[in-house]
Amino acid sequence: QAPLVESGGGLLQAGDSLRLSCAASGRTFGRYVMAWFRQAPGKEREFVAAINLLELTHYADSVKGRFTISRDSAKNTLYLQMNSLKPDDTAVYYCALRLTPVITTLDRNYDYWGQGTQVTVSS
Numbered sequence: 001q002a003p004l005v006e007s008g009g010g011l012l013q014a015g016d017s018l019r020l021s022c023a024a025s026g027r028t029f030g031r032y033v034m035a036w037f038r039q040a041p042g043k044e045r046e047f048v049a050a051i052n053l054l055e056l057t058h059y060a061d062s063v064k065g066r067f068t069i070s071r072d073s074a075k076n077t078l079y080l081q082m083n084s085l086k087p088d089d090t091a092v093y094y095c096a097l098r099l100t101p102v103i104t105t106l107d108r109n110y111d112y113w114g115q116g117t118q119v120t121v122s123s
Helices: none
Strands: 004-007 010-013 018-024 033-039 046-051 057-059 067-072 077-082 091-098 117-122
Touching (some): 004 091, 018 033, 018 091, 018 117, 033 067, 046 067, 046 077, 057 067, 077 091
Parallel strands (some): 010 117
Antiparallel strands (some): 004 018, 018 077, 033 046, 046 057, 067 077, 091 117
């Protein structure tokens, strides 16, 4: 069973809202840093948001004020609430888990990844 499974992607219009979910299995979810990354066609994967065990959060400037990362440790689930979506938000969104408590924006520092979920925003 994959340790991280994303869901919630879809096809939307500019200005819409969407919530992504990431279900974690096989470990105690609450001790680790969880993050969302995204990769648009032809571009490198980029950091979107992260949350640590103290529920401290960090966001990329491009999503600050529009996206909210949260976690439900009882359900072992990570969320990304995305509001005021723009066509530039179109990408495959990945959740990631880091086995240390320090937030980082570097994807190479994350230990587990989900399979990704597609978000497409039309103008």
